[in-house]
Amino acid sequence: MQSKPFTMKQDPSTDIDIVKATSSKIESVDFENLKFGHIFTDHMMECDYEDGAWKAPVIRPYGNISLEPSAKVFHYGQAVFEGMKAYKDEDDKIWLFRPDENFRRINLSSKRLAIPEFPEEYFFSSLEELLKLDREWIKKGFGNSLYIRPFVIATEAGVQASPGNKYKFMIICSPAKSYYTGEVRVQISEKYSRAADGGVGAAKAAGNYGAQFYPTNLAKESGFQQIIWTDASTHDFLEEAGTMNVFFRINDTLLTAPVNDRILDGVTRKSILALAEKNGINAEVRRVTVKEVLEAQQQGTLKEIFGAGTAAVINPIQGFGYKGERYELPGIENSYASLFKDKLMKIQYNLAEDPFGWRYLVKE
Ligand SMILES: Cc1ncc(COP(=O)(O)O)c(C=O)c1O
Numbered sequence: 071m072q073s074k075p076f077t078m079k080q081d082p083s084t085d086i087d088i089v090k091a092t093s094s095k096i097e098s099v100d101f102e103n104l105k106f107g108h109i110f111t112d113h114m115m116e117c118d119y120e121d122g123a124w125k126a127p128v129i130r131p132y133g134n135i136s137l138e139p140s141a142k143v144f145h146y147g148q149a150v151f152e153g154m155k156a157y158k159d160e161d162d163k164i165w166l167f168r169p170d171e172n173f174r175r176i177n178l179s180s181k182r183l184a185i186p187e188f189p190e191e192y193f194f195s196s197l198e199e200l201l202k203l204d205r206e207w208i209k210k211g212f213g214n215s216l217y218i219r220p221f222v223i224a225t226e227a228g229v230q231a232s233p234g235n236k237y238k239f240m241i242i243c244s245p246a247k248s249y250y251t252g253e254v255r256v257q258i259s260e261k262y263s264r265a266a267d268g269g270v271g272a273a274k275a276a277g278n279y280g281a282q283f284y285p286t287n288l289a290k291e292s293g294f295q296q297i298i299w300t301d302a303s304t305h306d307f308l309e310e311a312g313t314m315n316v317f318f319r320i321n322d323t324l325l326t327a328p329v330n331d332r333i334l335d336g337v338t339r340k341s342i343l344a345l346a347e348k349n350g351i352n353a354e355v356r357r358v359t360v361k362e363v364l365e366a367q368q369q370g371t372l373k374e375i376f377g378a379g380t381a382a383v384i385n386p387i388q389g390f391g392y393k394g395e396r397y398e399l400p401g402i403e404n405s406y407a408s409l410f411k412d413k414l415m416k417i418q419y420n421l422a423e424d425p426f427g428w429r430y431l432v433k434e
Pocket residue numbers: 153310312313314315334335336337338339378379380381
């Protein structure tokens with residue numbers, strides 16, 4: 071048992087135990103030179119599922135957890151996660167962006183992996199307490215944020231291939247700067263797939279990411295930074311870029327694939343589609359073929375490709391490879407990529423009106 075230097079009951083209705091760190095690491099952190107996802111804040115949230123119920127969440131100092139080597143997560147990959155961010159505005163208010171979507175999605179992911187769903191009240195109350203406790207880690211300034219990583223793992227000991235009856239839901243947080251990823255060129259996948267029909271592609275299941283590393287390494291050896299994943303059965307349809315949803319601009323029309331059981335229902339993707347509608351940009355949500363993108367490239371009408379996801383918001387793609395050929399995009403002024411990135415970030419940082427009601431204030 072971890073000793074408790076200081077405990078207080080924060081809110082009797084949610085019964086969160088808070089164990090504060092006796093000292094903070096924050097002074098040792100160089101916030102100007104953060105490498106994404108390497109440094110974690112002083113506290114974390116931990117909540118155990120046992121005997122058919124989630125116990126009260128605990129917030130305690132960030133640190134190791136102890137599991138038996140036979141814990142099911144290590145053997146059968148029952149693990150799902152989320153990625154979201156908190157932002158601080160000029161008045162020191164802390165904001166989240168569409169957190170209800172992340173909450174909904176982690177439970178969809180859990181359901182697909184036979185993990186018990188997590189209570190909404192626990193998710194929001196413990197996340198807000200955690201953010202308030204580690205508020206100094208959220209730096210002001212456009213581009214600064216706190217990356218939030220909720221995740222769930224099967225902790226039951228035993229190597230029989232069956233769903234566990236013990237789980238751990240955790241939230242850890244890592245300070246982040248807006249990062250420039252350098253030029254990104256992508257290889258359109260002709261062989262490997264990220265997800266299959268009826269599989270777990272629509273879930274943020276840890277195994278989806280582990281399975282991407284090897285083909286992505288091969289693409290890197292060929293001089294690309296990422297892969298554009300195509301559908302598993304024909305490789306004719308463009309689905310996702312690395313760990314982002316992908317958009318194409320042909321002439322002035324925005325194209326992106328509809329979500330299905332192979333594609334993650336990205337929060338950034340759906341926000342871009344709403345912004346496109348509001349800004350009078352024609353967007354088509356339909357299957358996008360490799361063939362039409364190649365034809366548009368040859369005709370000079372393929373103006374942009376970009377990835378969309380929480381970590382980088384929007385990641386413009388400079389070029390792509392397919393069947394041994396390499397293609398370069400023109401690189402245009404007034405790109406949709408920069409328009410959407412600016413509009414989204416201004417909403418996230420409370421610098422613009424939020425007509426959609428996406429911003430969520432963390433109450434003091
Ligand atoms: C496979 C995949 N697609 C798309 C996304 C983008 O989703 P979101 O915009 O919700 O971050 C992510 C990242 O979370 C992802 O891992």
